Amino acid sequence: MSVRKRGEAPTANGKPNGTTTYHLEASDAKTDHTRWRLRDDDGRHTWHYLQTDEELKQWPMTVADRYFLGMDPGLPQLPTPRTPLQASENGLAFYTRLQLPPGNWACEYGGPMFLLPGLIVTLYVTDHRLSRPEEIEIVRYIFSMQNLGAKNGGDGGWGLHVEGDSSVFGTAMNYTALRLLGVEAEDERMRKARGCLLGLGGALAAPHWGKFWLSVLGVMEWEIVNPVPPELWLLPDWVPIAPWRWWIHMRMVFLPMSYAWSKKWVYPHAETDAVVRGLRQELFTLPYEEVRWGRYRNAISGRDNYHPKSWVLNLVNWFLVLVWIPFLRMGWLVQRAEKWTWRLIQMEDENSDYADLAPVNNPMNMLCCCIAEGPEAYSVKRHRERIREFLFMSKGGMMMNGTNGVQVWDTAFTIQALVGAGLATKPEYHEMLLKALQFLESQQFVDHCVGYTTSPTYSDPPTSKTSPETGYRSPRRGGWGFSNRDQGYVVSDCVSEAIKAILMLQTLKDPANPSRPLFPEVLSLERQKWAIDIILSLQNTNGGVASYETRRGGEWLEYLNAAEVFGRIMVEYDYPECTTACVTALSLFHSLNPNYRAKDIENFQKRAVQWIRTNQRADGSWYGSWGICFTYAGMFALESLKTQGETYENSERVRRACQFFLDKQAEDGGWGESYRSCETGVWCPHPEGSQVVNTAWVVIGLLEAHFPYKEPLERAVRLLMGRQQGNGEWLQEGIEGVFNKSCMISYPNYKFIFPVKALGMFERRFGGLEMNGSVMNEKRTSKKEEMNGTT
Numbered sequence: 001m002s003v004r005k006r007g008e009a010p011t012a013n014g015k016p017n018g019t020t021t022y023h024l025e026a027s028d029a030k031t032d033h034t035r036w037r038l039r040d041d042d043g044r045h046t047w048h049y050l051q052t053d054e055e056l057k058q059w060p061m062t063v064a065d066r067y068f069l070g071m072d073p074g075l076p077q078l079p080t081p082r083t084p085l086q087a088s089e090n091g092l093a094f095y096t097r098l099q100l101p102p103g104n105w106a107c108e109y110g111g112p113m114f115l116l117p118g119l120i121v122t123l124y125v126t127d128h129r130l131s132r133p134e135e136i137e138i139v140r141y142i143f144s145m146q147n148l149g150a151k152n153g154g155d156g157g158w159g160l161h162v163e164g165d166s167s168v169f170g171t172a173m174n175y176t177a178l179r180l181l182g183v184e185a186e187d188e189r190m191r192k193a194r195g196c197l198l199g200l201g202g203a204l205a206a207p208h209w210g211k212f213w214l215s216v217l218g219v220m221e222w223e224i225v226n227p228v229p230p231e232l233w234l235l236p237d238w239v240p241i242a243p244w245r246w247w248i249h250m251r252m253v254f255l256p257m258s259y260a261w262s263k264k265w266v267y268p269h270a271e272t273d274a275v276v277r278g279l280r281q282e283l284f285t286l287p288y289e290e291v292r293w294g295r296y297r298n299a300i301s302g303r304d305n306y307h308p309k310s311w312v313l314n315l316v317n318w319f320l321v322l323v324w325i326p327f328l329r330m331g332w333l334v335q336r337a338e339k340w341t342w343r344l345i346q347m348e349d350e351n352s353d354y355a356d357l358a359p360v361n362n363p364m365n366m367l368c369c370c371i372a373e374g375p376e377a378y379s380v381k382r383h384r385e386r387i388r389e390f391l392f393m394s395k396g397g398m399m400m401n402g403t404n405g406v407q408v409w410d411t412a413f414t415i416q417a418l419v420g421a422g423l424a425t426k427p428e429y430h431e432m433l434l435k436a437l438q439f440l441e442s443q444q445f446v447d448h449c450v451g452y453t454t455s456p457t458y459s460d461p462p463t464s465k466t467s468p469e470t471g472y473r474s475p476r477r478g479g480w481g482f483s484n485r486d487q488g489y490v491v492s493d494c495v496s497e498a499i500k501a502i503l504m505l506q507t508l509k510d511p512a513n514p515s516r517p518l519f520p521e522v523l524s525l526e527r528q529k530w531a532i533d534i535i536l537s538l539q540n541t542n543g544g545v546a547s548y549e550t551r552r553g554g555e556w557l558e559y560l561n562a563a564e565v566f567g568r569i570m571v572e573y574d575y576p577e578c579t580t581a582c583v584t585a586l587s588l589f590h591s592l593n594p595n596y597r598a599k600d601i602e603n604f605q606k607r608a609v610q611w612i613r614t615n616q617r618a619d620g621s622w623y624g625s626w627g628i629c630f631t632y633a634g635m636f637a638l639e640s641l642k643t644q645g646e647t648y649e650n651s652e653r654v655r656r657a658c659q660f661f662l663d664k665q666a667e668d669g670g671w672g673e674s675y676r677s678c679e680t681g682v683w684c685p686h687p688e689g690s691q692v693v694n695t696a697w698v699v700i701g702l703l704e705a706h707f708p709y710k711e712p713l714e715r716a717v718r719l720l721m722g723r724q725q726g727n728g729e730w731l732q733e734g735i736e737g738v739f740n741k742s743c744m745i746s747y748p749n750y751k752f753i754f755p756v757k758a759l760g761m762f763e764r765r766f767g768g769l770e771m772n773g774s775v776m777n778e779k780r781t782s783k784k785e786e787m788n789g790t791t
């Protein structure tokens with residue numbers, strides 16, 4: 001496919017010069033997939049398109065490349081498993097081949113449909129282009145996610161996430177991205193998308209973030225954006241609404257947004273740019289010239305309005321727009337606010353070497369660097385380099401991952417799966433596990449953020465204290481994040497799952513010589529203690545544990561939730577997943593090192609477990625916030641209760657949890673939960689029936705609970721085995737993860753990790769199965785018969 005330039009010739013440096021637009025001659029073009037390669041430099045993932053035959057010779061395709069690109073990975077058919085453990089091992093035979101050389105795993109961590117457009121707008125307005133193969137594949141990806149045909153009503157739009165119904169946000173932003181990438185407005189799919197968008201009220205009914213991006217691009221005017229005043233960053237720390245108290249993702253998005261909003265920065269070539277001018281005509285239900293922007297500040301389509309703005313926020317906005325901005329907003333104050341905001345942006349960039357917290361604030365920070373320092377500044381260049389770590393090549397094209405990878409998280413779970421399945425001592429997995437272990441060790445944060453170098457002292461156990469000098473960051477030395485060390489953000493359960501995985505391996509004994517450890521001690525006791533210190537610093541006063549930090553503000557701050565499309569985003573909340581992960585990690589560590597901060601650990605555990613107990617719903621379930629949904633949280637909760645000695649036998653609470661699961665078991669023996677559970681807070685069955693991942697979670701949960709009856713578990717295990725392919729793989733089913741209640745996100749490696757663990761755990765508990773022929777299409781025997789009178 002060629003990208004033809006319309007208008008002017010290329011500039012000397014080969015970049016477009018603002019007034020130049022491009023269009024793809026054939027917007028359904030595809031690159032040669034045999035030329036893509038994934039590189040992993042110590043956990044930093046980037047995709048490369050090889051140009052020459054020489055390069056192709058030097059850099060052969062791997063099984064992982066082929067798999068991610070949707071090509072046949074070329075792995076052999078395996079002997080039909082006769083037992084769950086054999087099935088588990090077949091799964092591993094496949095999954096092991098996806099491990100990357102430094103020891104971690106990658107994946108298409110997609111779902112949200114608002115990430116790529118933010119990047120594309122930023123690149124466009126900062127006069128930078130991705131490579132041609134990348135652009136081609138991004139176009140392909142966005143089109144492949146369009147709601148066409150049978151997909152979500154086929155109305156031609158895009159949703160907030162890949163499985164969602166079309167929304168104004170999804171449609172306006174993805175349509176815009178495609179146009180910026182050169183797709184013609186007259187393309188049939190674009191016409192369809194426009195029809196959908198205009199039917200939903202057009203871009204004037206976009207949520208806050210949509211209006212923000214379109215104003216930066218110059219398609220809208222800033223008047224339509226509800227205020228994002230950087231002055232909030234000048235509030236003294238004691239003020240209850242001060243931004244440092246917000247959930248880290250919200251404050252890190254608010255930060256660059258407030259800077260750009262304050263500057264009212266607009267793409268300098270907007271007036272002459274043909275695409276921008278085209279978009280002004282394409283996105284609205286009335287002629288651009290007639291729009292009175294201020295009137296649409298609060299317009300929002302019903303499809304997008306998951307969390308309507310509160311009356312408090314409406315009042316605040318009213319005051320800011322009609323009183324503060326026209327009469328009270330002093331120049332000197334604005335200058336101070338912008339200066340301090342810019343400093344905080346720099347701290348975020350410096351602390352992560354421009355990787356930044358997530359793919360929402362990363363392009364926004366890049367934009368601010370360009371505003372503050374110009375497009376040629378180091379900060380902008382470094383952002384451009386780092387942003388590539390979010391881009392991932394998939395079968396459907398190039399997409400933007402929800403983080404810069406899943407490295408630490410999936411590696412930790414993989415190790416635990418093998419240990420849980422009883423396979424970690426087998427020689428054939430030694431090399432794989434050793435690499436995974438070494439990878440985790442290499443990704444621990446060994447330094448606090450800039451600003452912590454002077455206080456508190458390194459020898460003090462970290463507290464949750466924070467200060468402006470650190471960019472309001474909490475201590476991080478000893479922690480792990482979700483992706484890699486560079487990103488540098490502690491997540492409570494990532495620290496916990498990582499330290500657990502490491503301790504599990506480091507304490508394994510060689511079965512041939514039980515006095516000899518099977519794996520080297522890669523993480524010293526001192527560094528283990530750092531990790532424990534971090535975990536201990538993360539408990540909230542009520543005993544629960546949140547995601548990145550302790551809770552800094554009250555739930556009432558949701559009154560100021562301006563994003564509209566997400567729920568529960570303003571402050572940290574306690575999560576069963578995070579709380580239970582900390583409990584299980586502390587238990588394991590304490591069992592090995594009974595003397596280190598024993599009292600603190602005991603107190604933490606007592607209070608955390610009490611919180612987990614009270615967080616259980618009357619029907620026995622726990623609501624999961626990061627995976628879908630009750631099946632996910634239930635698994636974690638049951639595991640943590642077991643560490644406190646609470647099992648089916650002795651705990652009414654655990655029995656209720658098990659009964660909740662049993663009540664939801666499907667005819668085919670599995671469990672299938674829809675993402676609607678997350679949105680609505682009530683169990684919603686998956687429209688396509690049982691799902692491998694949900695089923696595996698429940699099996700693990702029930703086994704952790706010491707659920708004594710084999711029959712329901714056996715039926716589930718047979719379903720897992722029946723869904724397995726001849727080469728050991730499981731195919732992708734429904735999306736597995738979620739954030740902020742309304743946005744789904746995929747965890748493709750879960751379909752390997754959890755079935756492998758569940759199958760192995762089952763066999764360890766109950767032994768093999770009687771296999772007469774195929775395991776598929778098992779006739780349902782009565783669950784009730786076995787359960788009657790027994791629970």
Ligand SMILES: CC(C)=CCC[C@@H](C)[C@H]1CC[C@@]2(C)[C@@H]3CC[C@H]4C(C)(C)[C@@H](O)CC[C@@]45C[C@@]35CC[C@]12C
Nearest residue numbers: 249253358360402403482491493547577626738739
């Ligand atoms: C700024 C907004 C609203 C969107 C950007 C996306 C991010 C908020 C989220 C994308 C990935 C998330 C979900 C991330 C992924 C891992 C989880 C977890 C599984 C470790 C969980 O147990 C704790 C929270 C997570 C770190 C997550 C938080 C939110 C994301 C970064």
